[in-house]
Amino acid sequence: MRVLHTADFHAGRNTRGFDRTPELHDALTEIVGLARTERADAVLVAGDLFDTVNPGADAEGIVYDFFLRLRDLGIPSVVLAGNHDSASRLNSLSGLLGWVGVQMVAELSADPSRLVRTVQAKNGETLVVAAIPYLSERRMLRAADLFGQEVGAWRQRYRDGMGFLMGQLGQHYQAGAVNMMMMHATLDGAQPSGQRSVTLDIHNSYTVSGLQFPAGTQYAALGHVHKPQVVGESRIAHYPGSLIQLDFGEGGEQKQVNLVEVEPGRPAHVTAIPLASGRTLRTLRVTHADLEARLTAARSLDGLLKVVVSAPAGTALPGLKDQVLRMLPNVLAVELDADALPEALSPLASREHLSRLQLFEQYYRERRGQLPDALRTAFLEAQQAVQAGEVEA
Template sequence: MRILHTADWHLGKTLEGRSRFSEQEQFIDELVTIVEKERVDAVLIAGDAFDSVNPPALAEQLFYESLARLSDYGKRPVIVIAGNHDHPDRLSAAATLAAKHSITLLGLPTTDVQAIYVPSCDETLMLAALPYPSESRLAELLSSENDERLLRERYDEKVRGIFAMMNESFRHDTVNVAMSHLYVAGGATSDSERPIEMGGAYTVSPESFPSQAQYVALGHLHRPQYVKHAAMPARYSGSPLAYSFSEVGYSKSVTIVDVRPKEQAIISEIPLSCGRPLVKWKATEGIAQVYRWIEEGKDRNAWIDLEIDVEHSLPIEEIHRLRKLYDGFVNIRPNYLTKEEIKTEARSNVPIETLFERFYERQTGGAKPTAELVQLFLELLVDEDEDGDEE
């Protein structure tokens, strides 16, 4: 059986108010192409299909259209669980209708194991699917005491108990997989994940996974990564797009799982090319350096977090001009250099004439000083040093 594991689509999410909808559409197109090209037998979506419990209509429309395409209109099983961003009841509202098209929508945690026949490989997938297990969704108060350590222990025990009951349904003649949306201790996070744990309390240990699972498909963390110390391959597929500048440099992908009954799963990644990358610009030479980068076409298709070193305030007209020249600027932050920083820079190994040229460019909006002007500056500097020595 060949399974594709993805998660954290966050349909409807914006970047500082900028729409990512066209990028999300690109992702769905790329995902459908991968599923068809790789001859995927079943698709697992491990939570956070949406970015909010009340997603915009366009996001919902894209979601249901994507499920229809991924299932090949009923020929390929697709299983979706609710994440912490999804409304569990809203996600599962269409479950009865979706089931007729081989689509399983699971909103609230249960101990039921999904037995899913996969016709393309003539195998049965036993899926221990656990949607986001918060206290409210579990309908259980885990601890009445304000003790983080105790709450963490109770939460881990609860999740472990659920998986243990599910584990009893696994069989030797089926493909046995677990899927959940939660935070496993030790995972690498980013700023775009709204924490599902309070101070680290809502975490589980890798030992809590069902022991007979051949693979554990996880959602919530946006960086693709394996879970350390798990007894079986356990993995976060990561988000398909970078959703915060803390994710700069992350390579995005989907996970492919090849597995047969009673055999070890073989895991591989397929990189994604959709969406605009997120990059950070640090203009240490001032505004002139930014204009030079724009003229060169640097990171032309990216969303940019820009920081500019300046000695004086950056006029709002200048910021508007930058945004008009390039629509990719998300943040434009002036970094005001203090006198001490300027002195420190001057004491560095950068030649003094180079520092003067940078200063001149910043003050004039990009003009280059003439050789005569640079020479005059150096002569004045020498004269000042000599006057200082006389004192």
């Protein structure tokens, strides 16, 4: 059996006000072509189809066009809701999407079997996908109620709750079938983009242990972390990463999809297939003294740029952004090095077109440094709760 694993489309994404929809459309078209040339029996999409819970028409158009193209090829797909998606919105479309071969898993059910999807391959083999959509701690408490568990214990240990769910779903694996687990979550040891030598804190209450995968799991198709990687000693858990370089923290990463070749009862063979779509994001660090010379030399650089300028404390830099943009029109952001300038001279980057999350990240970065993943998740959950009307703004 041959399965393509992808995740984290983030359709509707704007990078510093620059619309990435055309690039994402190209990447999705490229994956459809790979599904055809690699003779895929199924495509797995491990969450974050969209960048926001209320995506625009263009974002919805490229995602649903992707599924229609797969339908035309006769290739079914299994899809999860991620933390950026509206689970209720995707769930309401699940019946309609089913007509084009999309098996959507957006929300939990009290019946674990409703989270398990099966796909029949052309060679007669059966693929079983045990799928867990993104679960925040808030949704985990709802899951505890659904499964008749003690809520207090699950509140204290997020990973215990996830382990229980994974075990319940693993009971629906089938002998003689290919058995996979699909999740939108952070696994212990995962490396975020932009921090190649630093792994996520294993004590983070929002992480899951690779030891919790049920016996018989031949491949774990993960989404949520944008850097492609294999996680855990068992080597069965894979993040394919995002489709394109979505922000400057992902600059330099080769994006990919995973081709998983596997047969019942045997270890999976995984091949990373590089993606050619998407513009390269680069960060150009210069000093005020060599600014003009460095910008002149950078005119030959393709892709999208962020320019970080350092200068001695107390240096006035009027018109800096305009100067940079005149020389390099492909610059999306101009920032001053906060370490080189006093706080009073370190203005916020332009807020125009920034999302609430981007504004919060900018605010946090200028005061404390890199925004922790757990705090980013909490912010998104609070925002989604407000948008869904669960709490007042």
